[in-house]
Amino acid sequence: MEQLFQVVGTCPQSAARAGILATPHGRVPTPAFLPVGSQGTVKTLTPDELRTLGATVILANTYHLYLRPGVEVIQELGGLHRFMDWDGPLLTDSGGFQIFSLGHLRRISDEGVLFRSHLDGSEHFLTPERVTELQEELGADIIMAFDECPPYSHDLGAIRQATERTHRWARRCLERHRRPDQALFGIVQGGIFAELRRYSAGFIASLDFPGYALGGLSLGEPKEMMHATIEHTLPLLPEGRPRYLMGVGSPEDLVECVARGIDMFDSALPTRVARNGGLFTRQGRRSILNSCFQRWEGAIDPACDCYTCAHFSAAYLHHLFKCEELLAYRLATIHNLRFVIRLIEDIRRSILDGSFLTFSEEFLGHYQPTDAEARAEQKRKWLESRRRKQLPDG
Amino acid sequence: MEQLFQVVGTCPQSAARAGILATPHGRVPTPAFLPVGSQGTVKTLTPDELRTLGATVILANTYHLYLRPGVEVIQELGGLHRFMDWDGPLLTDSGGFQIFSLGHLRRISDEGVLFRSHLDGSEHFLTPERVTELQEELGADIIMAFDECPPYSHDLGAIRQATERTHRWARRCLERHRRPDQALFGIVQGGIFAELRRYSAGFIASLDFPGYALGGLSLGEPKEMMHATIEHTLPLLPEGRPRYLMGVGSPEDLVECVARGIDMFDSALPTRVARNGGLFTRQGRRSILNSCFQRWEGAIDPACDCYTCAHFSAAYLHHLFKCEELLAYRLATIHNLRFVIRLIEDIRRSILDGSFLTFSEEFLGHYQPTDAEARAEQKRKWLESRRRKQLPDG
Numbered sequence: 001m002e003q004l005f006q007v008v009g010t011c012p013q014s015a016a017r018a019g020i021l022a023t024p025h026g027r028v029p030t031p032a033f034l035p036v037g038s039q040g041t042v043k044t045l046t047p048d049e050l051r052t053l054g055a056t057v058i059l060a061n062t063y064h065l066y067l068r069p070g071v072e073v074i075q076e077l078g079g080l081h082r083f084m085d086w087d088g089p090l091l092t093d094s095g096g097f098q099i100f101s102l103g104h105l106r107r108i109s110d111e112g113v114l115f116r117s118h119l120d121g122s123e124h125f126l127t128p129e130r131v132t133e134l135q136e137e138l139g140a141d142i143i144m145a146f147d148e149c150p151p152y153s154h155d156l157g158a159i160r161q162a163t164e165r166t167h168r169w170a171r172r173c174l175e176r177h178r179r180p181d182q183a184l185f186g187i188v189q190g191g192i193f194a195e196l197r198r199y200s201a202g203f204i205a206s207l208d209f210p211g212y213a214l215g216g217l218s219l220g221e222p223k224e225m226m227h228a229t230i231e232h233t234l235p236l237l238p239e240g241r242p243r244y245l246m247g248v249g250s251p252e253d254l255v256e257c258v259a260r261g262i263d264m265f266d267s268a269l270p271t272r273v274a275r276n277g278g279l280f281t282r283q284g285r286r287s288i289l290n291s292c293f294q295r296w297e298g299a300i301d302p303a304c305d306c307y308t309c310a311h312f313s314a315a316y317l318h319h320l321f322k323c324e325e326l327l328a329y330r331l332a333t334i335h336n337l338r339f340v341i342r343l344i345e346d347i348r349r350s351i352l353d354g355s356f357l358t359f360s361e362e363f364l365g366h367y368q369p370t371d372a373e374a375r376a377e378q379k380r381k382w383l384e385s386r387r388r389k390q391l392p393d394g
Numbered sequence: 395m396e397q398l399f400q401v402v403g404t405c406p407q408s409a410a411r412a413g414i415l416a417t418p419h420g421r422v423p424t425p426a427f428l429p430v431g432s433q434g435t436v437k438t439l440t441p442d443e444l445r446t447l448g449a450t451v452i453l454a455n456t457y458h459l460y461l462r463p464g465v466e467v468i469q470e471l472g473g474l475h476r477f478m479d480w481d482g483p484l485l486t487d488s489g490g491f492q493i494f495s496l497g498h499l500r501r502i503s504d505e506g507v508l509f510r511s512h513l514d515g516s517e518h519f520l521t522p523e524r525v526t527e528l529q530e531e532l533g534a535d536i537i538m539a540f541d542e543c544p545p546y547s548h549d550l551g552a553i554r555q556a557t558e559r560t561h562r563w564a565r566r567c568l569e570r571h572r573r574p575d576q577a578l579f580g581i582v583q584g585g586i587f588a589e590l591r592r593y594s595a596g597f598i599a600s601l602d603f604p605g606y607a608l609g610g611l612s613l614g615e616p617k618e619m620m621h622a623t624i625e626h627t628l629p630l631l632p633e634g635r636p637r638y639l640m641g642v643g644s645p646e647d648l649v650e651c652v653a654r655g656i657d658m659f660d661s662a663l664p665t666r667v668a669r670n671g672g673l674f675t676r677q678g679r680r681s682i683l684n685s686c687f688q689r690w691e692g693a694i695d696p697a698c699d700c701y702t703c704a705h706f707s708a709a710y711l712h713h714l715f716k717c718e719e720l721l722a723y724r725l726a727t728i729h730n731l732r733f734v735i736r737l738i739e740d741i742r743r744s745i746l747d748g749s750f751l752t753f754s755e756e757f758l759g760h761y762q763p764t765d766a767e768a769r770a771e772q773k774r775k776w777l778e779s780r781r782r783k784q785l786p787d788g
Contacts, residue, residue: 017612039713039714039717039719040713041714041717041719041721043719043721044720044724045721046701046705046721046724046725047705048578048701066445068713068716068717069688069709069712069713069716073689073709073713075689076689076709077709077710078691083707083709083710083713084710085705085706085710104431117711127730200513208527293465294463295467295470295471297471297472307440307442311440311441311479312479313471313477314466314478315463315471315477316434316471316477318463319433319434319462319463319467320433320435322463322681323433323435323462325435325437326437326438326439326720326723326724327435327439329720330438330440330724331440356617369543374768
């Protein structure tokens with residue numbers, strides 16, 4: 001088999017790098033952003049549209065698909081690629097993050113996790129071995145180790161315990177893993193504790209996974225803490241393997257974290273805020289529901305090459321959102337996904353031609369991030385609403 | 395200007411006919427089915443998709459667009475075609491049907507209708523003249539006279555009064571109408587009373603509209619009554635003008651009513667039932683939520699040439715509906731619209747090659763209509779839910 005990952009360019013002034021990830025379903029240029037399709041669909045979009053947007057890998061979620069429609073149904077129908085009609089690279093998350101966000105609905109032991117389905121209350125027991133098997137049955141190109149992902153607010157003792165368990169489970173996933181055509185990635189935990197992160201990175205790196213992920217970040221901690229954690233961790237991971245930052249995907253984060261050496265990102269943020277009318281522009285996120293857009297003849301982002309911006313005025317989008325028309329959510333999703341995918345493409349190009357630092361300074365100079373307080377408030381509201389409905393986080 | 399309508403083929407055994415409707419935005423082969431895009435969007439779909447499905451004319455609604463975003467906003471942005479990015483033929487309904495369904499929210503006089511917006515309770519007064527102007531400002535290719543459309547259950551006296559008013563208003567619309575590039579269609583009313591329908595058809599025909607519509611049907615009356623009413627009415631309308639049956643669009647109705655001489659149809663039924671998981675097949679409507687589809691590997695309708703059937707199993711659609719994923723509503727809408735548009739295309743072809751009778755017998759022989767009771771019950775529930783929310787019917 002072809003080598004999974006190859007670095008093809010580096011930035012002399014930062015840790016940024018460009019690479020190629022070779023999977024059985026195609027090559028993925030990195031840095032890469034993975035749109036989230038937890039239930040086997042990137043909300044509102046068809047696979048055709050995802051390709052047009054430039055999506056190169058899609059993320060689906062084992063927890064969600066295990067509960068519904070059931071992994072055996074998908075296997076019977078020819079696997080996840082065929083089920084969702086996506087013939088490009090796929091990555092499945094193990095579902096650890098979702099299960100651990102269920103709170104009182106789950107009980108954890110070294111053996112595995114006992115939890116109740118958020119859908120019908122039925123009881124399930126999943127082990128690292130079973131989750132690995134499930135991911136083999138789904139058939140994604142990249143699969144993830146089953147990890148314990150505690151809330152970032154837990155104390156050092158609790159996070160240490162979860163990290164140790166994540167390590168034992170990582171080994172068990174690796175031992176159980178059979179399919180040579182799938183790359184199993186290890187996940188580094190350790191919260192925001194520098195020592196613990198370094199310890200976890202060292203341990204997980206020692207297990208010789210073909211790729212490494214950073215879990216347990218972007219859970220509400222200040223951005224500086226996330227950046228520092230990446231900086232503590234990456235030097236301990238092998239240079240020649242891909243580094244995947246899970247759950248991160250705001251435009252400013254992509255730029256900041258590529259600069260620190262990250263190769264892959266996934267996040268539901270661009271699609272989730274799109275459905276709430278939050279649209280990315282070069283200047284920052286705008287709410288299309290703002291009355292200033294009522295008669296706005298131009299596109300929401302005139303510099304954008306997406307279908308939405310090429311065809312519709314901001315006024316039309318504003319109208320669709322006011323009417324709660326289903327097309328609104330779709331057009332907004334197309335725009336936001338294209339925005340982050342184009343950003344990643346621009347980042348990669350700038351790494352390859354040696355202008356990454358200029359590019360990132362210029363981008364961050366124009367782009368006004370949603371302020372930390374507003375962001376925290378949005379996140380809190382969203383998590384609260386999911387927890388009220390007893391839904392997992394993501 | 396080119397002649398608006400031309401009959402290019404007739405069926406020797408029935409009143410079915412094939413024609414061409416020439417509009418400033420393109421030629422429409424008839425019989426034609428108009429997808430409903432009341433608020434300037436056919437729910438869930440882009441104009442590109444509508445073209446791919448074979449849609450030739452789209453219907454939008456003056457009442458809805460007048461209230462939101464406002465006709466002057468659309469005019470300022472270059473008209474309705476540009477606003478919704480549809481460069482093909484457009485038809486606007488006058489909104490009479492919607493306003494008269496508002497019940498206690500409106501008061502009618504000979505001068506016009508005083509009503510309260512279902513959105514914010516604001517008071518509005520519309521006259522036949524104003525509605526004609528509004529439709530000129532929106533800029534559709536075909537516009538409709540402002541008519542009074544009473545519930546089908548009203549008695550002869552009430553229906554006669556509404557019909558007489560519709561006649562006076564039709565004359566006023568015609569007198570007010572200025573734009574020679576728009577075809578203003580007259581609407582025949584008269585409920586299910588044969589004499590009154592004949593009287594209305596005669597009167598409206600005498601006003602020399604370029605096209606004629608039948609309003610006030612498919613409001614809950616038995617199908618036989620609707621068929622009889624069409625049979626009473628059409629002989630009184632000029633043969634060389636298009637005949638448009640408003641609000642009708644179940645597959646069996648299309649076949650039955652083309653056989654009686656109808657050239658144009660619009661209906662939200664195919665798109666509305668799609669969003670509820672009701673999918674058309676050659677055998678009849680199926681609920682995709684039925685558990686028989688949970689592991690169904692084939693397309694919902696293997697004979698179908700739509701994007702949905704070409705790419706996805708019924709099991710995947712079932713999964714998306716169970717998850718209430720937004721893609722579900724879109725894929726189902728694509729399928730149902732393609733089903734009725736292909737049906738209309740097949741009907742036209744069969745008229746032109748002289749096989750319409752055989753085609754219609756074969757189609758109706760296979761297609762099991764949703765039974766009258768279930769249909770009435772669905773319609774009742776839908777209207778009730780709209781009325782509870784004080785929404786207009788449609």
